[in-house]
Amino acid sequence: MATGSGAAAAAADAEEKESGSRMITLTSNEGKAFVVTEASARQSATIRSMVDDGGCVDKGFPLPNVDSKTLARVIQYCDEHGNKEAHTVDERAALAKFDKDFIAELDADKAFLYDVTMAANYLHIQGLFALTTQCIADTIKGKTPEEIRTAFGIEYDLTAQDEEEIKEEDTHA
Amino acid sequence: MGDDVVVQILSRLPAKAVLRCRAVCRSWRRITTTAYFVAAHSRRRPLQLLGYTGLVVDSSSSPYSYVFTVTSVVPAFCDGDDAAGCRILLRHNMRVSLRGSCDGLLLFERKTGGGAAAPTTACSSATRRRGSWSICRRRRTPRRVGVTVGDTVYWGRRQTDDRGQMSAFDTLSETFRRVAPPPPVSHADEGPMFDMHGALAMTAMSSTEPYLDVWIAAAAAAGGENWVRLLRVELPPGHYYSGEVKPHGYGKAVLDDAGVLLVAMNGWPSFLYDTKGRRMVVSCDISLEESHDYHETKLRSFCSQMHSLFVTDMWV
Numbered sequence: 001m002a003t004g005s006g007a008a009a010a011a012a013d014a015e016e017k018e019s020g021s022r023m024i025t026l027t028s029n030e031g032k033a034f035v036v037t038e039a040s041a042r043q044s045a046t047i048r049s050m051v052d053d054g055g056c057v058d059k060g061f062p063l064p065n066v067d068s069k070t071l072a073r074v075i076q077y078c079d080e081h082g083n084k085e086a087h088t089v090d091e092r093a094a095l096a097k098f099d100k101d102f103i104a105e106l107d108a109d110k111a112f113l114y115d116v117t118m119a120a121n122y123l124h125i126q127g128l129f130a131l132t133t134q135c136i137a138d139t140i141k142g143k144t145p146e147e148i149r150t151a152f153g154i155e156y157d158l159t160a161q162d163e164e165e166i167k168e169e170d171t172h173a
Numbered sequence: 174m175g176d177d178v179v180v181q182i183l184s185r186l187p188a189k190a191v192l193r194c195r196a197v198c199r200s201w202r203r204i205t206t207t208a209y210f211v212a213a214h215s216r217r218r219p220l221q222l223l224g225y226t227g228l229v230v231d232s233s234s235s236p237y238s239y240v241f242t243v244t245s246v247v248p249a250f251c252d253g254d255d256a257a258g259c260r261i262l263l264r265h266n267m268r269v270s271l272r273g274s275c276d277g278l279l280l281f282e283r284k285t286g287g288g289a290a291a292p293t294t295a296c297s298s299a300t301r302r303r304g305s306w307s308i309c310r311r312r313r314t315p316r317r318v319g320v321t322v323g324d325t326v327y328w329g330r331r332q333t334d335d336r337g338q339m340s341a342f343d344t345l346s347e348t349f350r351r352v353a354p355p356p357p358v359s360h361a362d363e364g365p366m367f368d369m370h371g372a373l374a375m376t377a378m379s380s381t382e383p384y385l386d387v388w389i390a391a392a393a394a395a396g397g398e399n400w401v402r403l404l405r406v407e408l409p410p411g412h413y414y415s416g417e418v419k420p421h422g423y424g425k426a427v428l429d430d431a432g433v434l435l436v437a438m439n440g441w442p443s444f445l446y447d448t449k450g451r452r453m454v455v456s457c458d459i460s461l462e463e464s465h466d467y468h469e470t471k472l473r474s475f476c477s478q479m480h481s482l483f484v485t486d487m488w489v
Contacts (some may be wrong), residue, residue: 114174121178129181137185145196154198166196 023156024051025060026075028068033060034075038087040082045124065122070115077102077128099127103135179204184213199256298484320366322373329375330360355388355400364438365426376426383408385436387448406446409453448484 022038024047042048047061063071078104087093106113113132120129140148149156158166174182175413183194183205191214195202204210317398319326319342326342337360338351354363355375362383364376385406424438433454437443445454 010451023433082338117178121175121181133182135184136182140182140194141186143191143193145193148194150196154201157199158196158202159199162199162202169195 013134027062028071029064030068031103032068032071034071036075036078037083040075040078043078043127045099045126047123054104061066061125066119067115070119072112073106073112073116074119074123074125074128076158083118099131103131106132107135107139174349176200178212181215184210184217186214188378189213265448320368320373322368325373327366327373328365329363332355352390352398353404355390359390365424365436367426367428368433369403369428372422374403374426375400375429378408378438384411385435404448404451408454 002062008144023035024038024041025080026034026041026047028034037053041061046157050061066074080095080098084091084095086095106116113135117129117132120132139151143151179201183201186194191205197207203408251282282391319328321327324343324345328340330337330339339354340349341352342349354360357375357377358375358377362377362379366373366375369387369389375388375390377386377388378384385408386402386406386407388400389403390400424436426436427432428434428448432447432449433457434446434448436446437444446452447454
């Protein structure tokens, strides 16, 4: 048992040394292949755990839930956060500026913003998911229920009983 | 969008906006009224420090000459609609004391004369429950509550135990062990401990110097703790015990996600310190008799509801 885990640890060490230069292939649901650095791919907790489990690094990772356009944008985020250092104040400021511009651009195209949000959720990219969900929350913040329904294309399906409860809640709020 | 994504989006909203979202459609209504959602929303609210204070008042209409308040100290970095500073959360003229809080639950103990058995009650602000309930009856004030860091609960040295050690309880192996305190800190200087991003941190204030030190324990491989002084916070006048006898070990220190440290030593002014920017954020003049960390959620009309819960329960 002890020898086994020792060998595994040694193997993991060797892999760790290699990982700096390793490239990983991600394939969109349209079959388009994107080659990224391992550091970039590791921004995704989903891919990170597959890589660490010794999964099919050479064969690449098919992503059946993500289309090419969305994947390209997600990779843009991962490259910035995975390949660059963020130790100094200037580096952190540069990254913050990237995030700001990145989300401003997405915010202009809501349908695309939702696609990126879903992809960030599916791939477990924590920073990107926080960025996009906060952006969506900000659009909801000042809106009335009616405006929210229009913005998200939600159908009104509340029952008379729901309406009664809502009225009740309003008087207590 | 899946429910999990909707939860993540809506839990980032201030309470008023969440209430509006409950009137959007059935699915959003269902999502935002689950206990899971309310707890998730509550955890995103800014961390507050609650303190319990008794104020002497001149009141001819009340049989009590004290008003007891639960006051909240809110960090300046709130993302929501709270103003920075202090505000009174609850005001009552009954002798109860705040014993603890956890995820929007406040635990009160009714004070009775002569140390008789006192019912302990809990008021929930996070759940949709309207009732409150009696949790337990006990005869003695319990030992100080320990600080939980990861799987371990830590307690400071006992007041009378000068050369003693701190104790730790591992909740996984269910075993106690002794922990050496930071070597230069005498037991009299030992302040409240807190969880600093997964590591045990201890505050220390000497009676002669206007500093609060923060010591952090890096758990060494051998199981012992390796203490490092992480911060030295210069305290404004009035915030330290210059030569006076200070109460040992009482008080509370908590660190919120933004890196703001809230420190309240009972009976002394409280302050908030930004550990990332290394600067004092707010120091407030109120001194708290007891203090607890708390995430308030206003998804229910919290104050008035709790007030009535509080009154009914106290007199049942």
